[in-house]
Amino acid sequence: MNTTVRATWVQPEDLVGHELRQAAEDGRDARDIERRWYEAGGSPAPDRAGASEHPASPGLRAVAEHLLDELALLESPLAEDEPTGLDAIRAACPQWPGPRADLTAVGHDRLHAAWLGRAVGCLLGKPVEKLPLEGIRALARATGNWPLSTWFTAKGMPPGLSATYPWNRRSAATSLAENIDGMPEDDDLNYPLLTVVLLQRYGRSFSTADVGRLWLEELPAGRTFTAERVAYRNLLDGFEPPDTALYRNPFREWIGALIRADVHGWTHPGDPAAAAEQAHRDAVLTHSGNGVYGAMFTAAALAEAAGGEADVHGCLATGLRVVPPRSRFAQAVRDGVAAARDESCFDTVVDRLHDGYGGYHWVHVLPNAALLAAALTHADGDFTGSVCRAVSGGWDTDSNGATAGSLAGLLAGRPEALPDGWTTPLKNRLATSVPGFDSVGFDTLADLTHRLTHQEALRP
Numbered sequence: 068m069n070t071t072v073r074a075t076w077v078q079p080e081d082l083v084g085h086e087l088r089q090a091a092e093d094g095r096d097a098r099d100i101e102r103r104w105y106e107a108g109g110s111p112a113p114d115r116a117g118a119s120e121h122p123a124s125p126g127l128r129a130v131a132e133h134l135l136d137e138l139a140l141l142e143s144p145l146a147e148d149e150p151t152g153l154d155a156i157r158a159a160c161p162q163w164p165g166p167r168a169d170l171t172a173v174g175h176d177r178l179h180a181a182w183l184g185r186a187v188g189c190l191l192g193k194p195v196e197k198l199p200l201e202g203i204r205a206l207a208r209a210t211g212n213w214p215l216s217t218w219f220t221a222k223g224m225p226p227g228l229s230a231t232y233p234w235n236r237r238s239a240a241t242s243l244a245e246n247i248d249g250m251p252e253d254d255d256l257n258y259p260l261l262t263v264v265l266l267q268r269y270g271r272s273f274s275t276a277d278v279g280r281l282w283l284e285e286l287p288a289g290r291t292f293t294a295e296r297v298a299y300r301n302l303l304d305g306f307e308p309p310d311t312a313l314y315r316n317p318f319r320e321w322i323g324a325l326i327r328a329d330v331h332g333w334t335h336p337g338d339p340a341a342a343a344e345q346a347h348r349d350a351v352l353t354h355s356g357n358g359v360y361g362a363m364f365t366a367a368a369l370a371e372a373a374g375g376e377a378d379v380h381g382c383l384a385t386g387l388r389v390v391p392p393r394s395r396f397a398q399a400v401r402d403g404v405a406a407a408r409d410e411s412c413f414d415t416v417v418d419r420l421h422d423g424y425g426g427y428h429w430v431h432v433l434p435n436a437a438l439l440a441a442a443l444t445h446a447d448g449d450f451t452g453s454v455c456r457a458v459s460g461g462w463d464t465d466s467n468g469a470t471a472g473s474l475a476g477l478l479a480g481r482p483e484a485l486p487d488g489w490t491t492p493l494k495n496r497l498a499t500s501v502p503g504f505d506s507v508g509f510d511t512l513a514d515l516t517h518r519l520t521h522q523e524a525l526r527p
Contacts, residue, residue, distance in 0.1 A: 075117025079131035084112025085317035095141040148393040159391035173336035176481040179513035184476020188454040188468030193238035200461035202232030215455040218244035249496035262330035275308040294318035298353040324350035325361030332366040337374025339367035343389040360396040372477035403440030
């Protein structure tokens with residue numbers, strides 16, 4: 068019988084390993100702290116799980132807490148090129164965009180396609196989340212689905228292969244071709260729902276504190292992960308933003324803020340700067356640096372698409388205009404675009420990105436940003452190509468599929484432009500624990516979002 072809760076993503080003895088990894092990535096010299104951690108009996112952070120199997124002794128936990136505070140005092144040599152404050156970010160971006168002169172309202176159908184696209188991409192990636200790249204390829208090839216072109220299935224799967232590469236335990240029962248029955252709950256859809264509520268409740272002038280307040284009122288703590296769970300813990304401990312994002316949070320440059328950005332982009336058609344600024348206010352509750360840039364980039368690219376831009380490459384270029392060009396995030400996007408342009412075979416693109424970014428945790432924003440940019444570039448706006456490439460490249464499969472589907476859905480412009488094989492299994496039904504939204508239809512979500520566009524919001 069298991070007698071411990073062992074909450075994930077918050078155990079001090081696990082956070083030390085993640086923070087040491089973050090220090091190595093952002094150029095801080097933490098070798099002495101690392102030595103002391105291992106001499107005290109500490110272990111590396113879990114590779115894929117959210118918590119190590121066994122809790123640390125009280126003495127080792129005290130060491131972990133002390134070392135986390137020491138690590139926080141180390142300054143990164145990349146800080147000047149990777150600021151978090153909005154004014155500093157804008158100052159670092161020489162091509163910061165202005166609103167387009169020919170702003171047009173985003174239509175209901177375009178938003179409907181964006182919601183559907185986000186759900187499709189997320190659902191496609193759910194059964195293979197956490198699997199290594201070789202496992203994703205092997206499972207798809209075994210059922211004649213490579214290059215990936217449709218839902219994953221267990222039908223016809225050799226038993227030995229499924230034992231070697233098991234489907235995601237939480238998702239397999241609701242995300243394979245043979246068992247999809249509507250869109251199951253996922254944080255990649257919960258957060259856009261919360262953003263709708265945020266804008267309904269506080270309007271476009273919401274503060275970061277409003278985001279935190281909303282979470283405490285409407286978001287179950289057990290539905291948060293990585294940086295979001297740490298920030299939630301910090302809110303409960305009395306911290307205020309932006310300290311909620313910084314205190315003992317080694318996940319502050321992971322992908323969580325990026326997956327919260329869609330509605331900020333959708334509701335600012337043709338105004339990527341306003342979308343990015345709004346996404347920034349949301350993101351700094353939980354993230355800093357490159358983690359924040361992921362949200363700003365995504366919101367700006369989606370705002371460009373929502374405003375009528377029909378070229379995916381133009382949308383990605385607009386997203387880069389709100390990211391400091393000397394940051395690692397900007398470089399990751401450029402690397403992804405370049406790889407996609409250089410190689411005709413997407414497997415080769417993915418191999419190239421894994422060679423360059425494979426040292427990062429699979430949820431870190433940088434490898435996922437590179438892959439997302441590559442998938443969208445290589446697919447050239449095609450919906451199926453976009454979501455399948457994003458998922459087939461591994462790392463955070465459901466999150467990458469969701470964002471790729473969101474942008475490709477906007478570009479498609481209407482639900483009917485998305486293949487029936489993707490949208491029919493969703494049954495116009497979304498499961499969620501966000502109050503008031505369980506079993507909501509995507510057409511209803513499009514209507515609610517349409518009312519929040521900046522043109523609609525300005526009307527008396």
